[in-house]
Amino acid sequence: MKPFVQKLDELTPEMVALVDRVVEEHQNDPTQLVGILLDIQDGVERHYIPEPVAYYLSQRLSIRVTQIYDVVTFYSMLYDKPRAKYTLEVCNSAPCRVKDSDTLVETLKRLLNLEVGEVTYDGRFCIEKVPCFGACDVSPAVRVNGAVYGHLDSEERVLDMLRQLD
Amino acid sequence: MSENMIHLTINHMPVEVPAGTRIIEAAHSIGIDIPHLCYHPDQSIKAHCRMCMVEVTGQRKLLAACSTLVWEGMEVITDSKRVYDAQVGVLDLILADHHQDCLACARNNNCDLQNLCRRFNRLKPDLPDVSSKERPRLDNPSIVRDPTKCVKCGRCVKVCTEVQGIGALSFTGRSAACKVTTAFDLPMNETDCVLCGQCTLVCPVGALTEVDHTSHVRHALHDPTKHVVVQVAPSVRVALGDDFGMEPGALVTGKMVTALKMIGFEKVFDTNFSADLTIMEEGSELLDRIKNGGCLPMITSCSPGWVNFMEKHHPEMIPHLSTAKSPQGMFGAVLKTYYAQRMGWDPKDIVSVSVMPCTAKKFEATRPELGRNGYQDVDVVLTTRELAKLIRYEGLDLKRLPESEFDAPLGTGSGAGAIFGNTGGVMEAALRTAYELYTGKELPRLEFEAVRGEVGGIREATIDLGGTSLKVAVANGLKNAEEVIRRVESGEADYLFIEIMACPGGCIGGGGQPIGTNNAKRQARIKALYALDKSLPLRKSHENPDIKTIYEEFFDHPLSHKAHELLHTTYAARPKRYDFTPYLHGTQK
Ligand code: SF4
Ligand code: SF4
Ligand code: SF4
Ligand code: FES
Ligand code: FES
Numbered sequence A: 001m002k003p004f005v006q007k008l009d010e011l012t013p014e015m016v017a018l019v020d021r022v023v024e025e026h027q028n029d030p031t032q033l034v035g036i037l038l039d040i041q042d043g044v045e046r047h048y049i050p051e052p053v054a055y056y057l058s059q060r061l062s063i064r065v066t067q068i069y070d071v072v073t074f075y076s077m078l079y080d081k082p083r084a085k086y087t088l089e090v091c092n093s094a095p096c097r098v099k100d101s102d103t104l105v106e107t108l109k110r111l112l113n114l115e116v117g118e119v120t121y122d123g124r125f126c127i128e129k130v131p132c133f134g135a136c137d138v139s140p141a142v143r144v145n146g147a148v149y150g151h152l153d154s155e156e157r158v159l160d161m162l163r164q165l166d
Numbered sequence B: 001m002s003e004n005m006i007h008l009t010i011n012h013m014p015v016e017v018p019a020g021t022r023i024i025e026a027a028h029s030i031g032i033d034i035p036h037l038c039y040h041p042d043q044s045i046k047a048h049c050r051m052c053m054v055e056v057t058g059q060r061k062l063l064a065a066c067s068t069l070v071w072e073g074m075e076v077i078t079d080s081k082r083v084y085d086a087q088v089g090v091l092d093l094i095l096a097d098h099h100q101d102c103l104a105c106a107r108n109n110n111c112d113l114q115n116l117c118r119r120f121n122r123l124k125p126d127l128p129d130v131s132s133k134e135r136p137r138l139d140n141p142s143i144v145r146d147p148t149k150c151v152k153c154g155r156c157v158k159v160c161t162e163v164q165g166i167g168a169l170s171f172t173g174r175s176a177a178c179k180v181t182t183a184f185d186l187p188m189n190e191t192d193c194v195l196c197g198q199c200t201l202v203c204p205v206g207a208l209t210e211v212d213h214t215s216h217v218r219h220a221l222h223d224p225t226k227h228v229v230v231q232v233a234p235s236v237r238v239a240l241g242d243d244f245g246m247e248p249g250a251l252v253t254g255k256m257v258t259a260l261k262m263i264g265f266e267k268v269f270d271t272n273f274s275a276d277l278t279i280m281e282e283g284s285e286l287l288d289r290i291k292n293g294g295c296l297p298m299i300t301s302c303s304p305g306w307v308n309f310m311e312k313h314h315p316e317m318i319p320h321l322s323t324a325k326s327p328q329g330m331f332g333a334v335l336k337t338y339y340a341q342r343m344g345w346d347p348k349d350i351v352s353v354s355v356m357p358c359t360a361k362k363f364e365a366t367r368p369e370l371g372r373n374g375y376q377d378v379d380v381v382l383t384t385r386e387l388a389k390l391i392r393y394e395g396l397d398l399k400r401l402p403e404s405e406f407d408a409p410l411g412t413g414s415g416a417g418a419i420f421g422n423t424g425g426v427m428e429a430a431l432r433t434a435y436e437l438y439t440g441k442e443l444p445r446l447e448f449e450a451v452r453g454e455v456g457g458i459r460e461a462t463i464d465l466g467g468t469s470l471k472v473a474v475a476n477g478l479k480n481a482e483e484v485i486r487r488v489e490s491g492e493a494d495y496l497f498i499e500i501m502a503c504p505g506g507c508i509g510g511g512g513q514p515i516g517t518n519n520a521k522r523q524a525r526i527k528a529l530y531a532l533d534k535s536l537p538l539r540k541s542h543e544n545p546d547i548k549t550i551y552e553e554f555f556d557h558p559l560s561h562k563a564h565e566l567l568h569t570t571y572a573a574r575p576k577r578y579d580f581t582p583y584l585h586g587t588q589k
Helices: A013-025 A030-043 A051-061 A065-074 A094-098 A101-112 A155-164 B023-029 B081-096 B112-120 B155-163 B198-202 B214-221 B234-238 B240-244 B253-263 B271-292 B304-313 B315-320 B327-343 B360-365 B384-394 B415-421 B425-439 B478-489 B519-535 B545-555 B561-567
Strands: A086-091 A125-130 A142-144 A147-149 B005-010 B013-018 B053-056 B075-077 B143-145 B169-172 B179-182 B208-210 B227-232 B267-270 B350-356 B380-383 B458-465 B468-476 B497-501
Touching: A013 A030, A013 A051, A030 A051, A030 A065, A051 A065, A065 B169, A086 A101, A094 A101, A101 A125, A101 A155, B005 B023, B013 B023, B023 B075, B053 B081, B081 B112, B155 B169, B155 B198, B155 B478, B198 B208, B214 B227, B214 B350, B214 B380, B214 B384, B227 B253, B227 B271, B227 B327, B234 B240, B234 B253, B234 B271, B234 B415, B234 B519, B240 B384, B253 B267, B253 B384, B267 B271, B271 B327, B271 B415, B271 B425, B271 B545, B271 B561, B304 B315, B304 B360, B304 B478, B315 B478, B327 B350, B327 B360, B327 B545, B327 B561, B350 B360, B350 B384, B360 B380, B380 B384, B415 B425, B415 B519, B425 B458, B425 B468, B425 B497, B458 B478, B468 B478, B478 B497, B545 B561
Parallel strands: A086 A125, B005 B075, B227 B267, B227 B350, B350 B380, B468 B497
Antiparallel strands: A086 A142, A142 A147, B005 B013, B053 B075, B143 B208, B169 B179, B458 B468
């Protein structure tokens, strides 16, 4: 496929650098598409695959953009729509529920004025309930973009955690 | 030979088929149609829909007849209770997720899903309706998508990817969210799609259809101030009969003309005439390019899906495209200038209708280059399928109609014009004329077998133009076209002239032809057009008397100033959604 001919891109130089870096890390290998997309998604602030990024990636890898879109929409860990910058994942498996993660969810909802699954108007926060992520020893806990914050058993600690995120 | 034959029974009937046959085909060979939706005889196996399940003695599970190869001694049952229950189960689930509005649907009475419902007597499924409530997508002049009708069979994905090499459509999402759509759900024309319509031809239901323009025609016909004039493309006459239950490849020219007159068109003209005109211009252009060092190889430009492909995917190759308009475009221009003058009509009072085998022609007619002074040269494009609708509206039985002739003077076409409708035909027509114009001698033999051929594939030939040899190539289907371009760009091939048609088999297999068009029917239509050519006294474009007259009276000579103004056009690289050229520069391996 040839380079596209006309403009209309919201592709920022940072995104180009990100895609280029991730593609290099995966040896320009289109068969590693899922890994490439996960890595790109990690690097995008709102943790999704923006349309221009998908188009750019399709050209870098010489594959069809429909193939990328197919993969992005197939896997539930990949997103084609913007998500929160910080998704607060609260575990709702039994051990955490026993340590009262329900109260943690209620506290987060109250502090952020947000329902589970919604995103704050500025796109920063979202609360999600997820199954065990192995932080049972420090529960109740929240996982944000891979980092775990444990012992969130008071409003103060929760506020503290939120302040650390920006 | 017999060791490669497999013996099995289907519903206790003995069958003998070659090894490698699938159950569905073995059943077909003895007249049993196993229910199916995703299976298509011209496509590789998908096995998505599970409608085709059958019972095989000794097998615990039901097997998909479309994907299972026969084996020696196999016993197949297609109508047991288990099979019936499974098939009805699948059908009911499809119906629960299907927006059932047959009465308002483009495929009413011509729909695989409807046929299955009739066959299984499933009128009101017991399951609740969980179909999506999306609106149909009418976002381009050629094709409508109605996702609420899609049964996710994947036939469109296959044809677009494997035959056309485009891949504009794909499966997205998973499970209940599974949809067949474009990348990021964009309007078709903003994707890699070239509007060829091959997807509308294979879709078993009303999820992909042509944009219907029959009501535009009817309004025009009801308006007494308008002159409503129609042109009919070469390939329509060997395909229209299909829609009325006639033999594949049946030649229905005379009956079709009668039908068009009865529908009420004031003049019924033949696009074969302007195909001859195209040959005069294109053939002269080729000789001119060869003599004067123009851009070679020259590539034909009469297939609008192909032109879209060049503008979207290979803008760097645009100088190779012949500047000659397509026959549809030339006809429109001649109609609203030369003919309007002759008749004393104001071009604004003419409604120029064309009947084409093609959805991309609908788009072509909207190109601003194909019009002047605020009007378009072609106002409405109907596909062969839409013409069949108009004929049905009139209540005509095509088979029983008497024959009539096209109107003069834009109704005379040569055999060369007729074979424009199939792959290799434009090449052959051009060679007949180019040879005689170039050498000044009569062509000893009119048939150029080397460029004739089948659906799909690429053909190469070297033609002797009285001492000068001319290397040519012919391709149909855009995947093959891409390969021809690769050969040219890599310097591997040194063609001087290339014919490309976007659709498999050429226009006779176009995206606007009757539903049910498959490669076997395409082959029959190709044969019919060559037979028609052979039967005509007039077989060379430059000998068409009406063509001679129009040059004497109007255009003077091919490539004249006036011809350039009216019969030639320009192309431009098409805006893509994103241009990453600056970023890609230097980063590609
Ligand atoms: S696609 Fe077929 S079954 Fe569905 S509404 Fe149209 S005609 Fe009826
Ligand atoms: S019109 Fe042609 S290019 Fe467009 S989606 Fe259909 S098959 Fe593909
Ligand atoms: S649009 Fe038609 S051909 Fe494509 S998957 Fe849906 S039903 Fe099948
Ligand atoms: S149960 Fe909650 S982190 Fe393991
Ligand atoms: S026809 Fe066999 S699974 Fe669709």
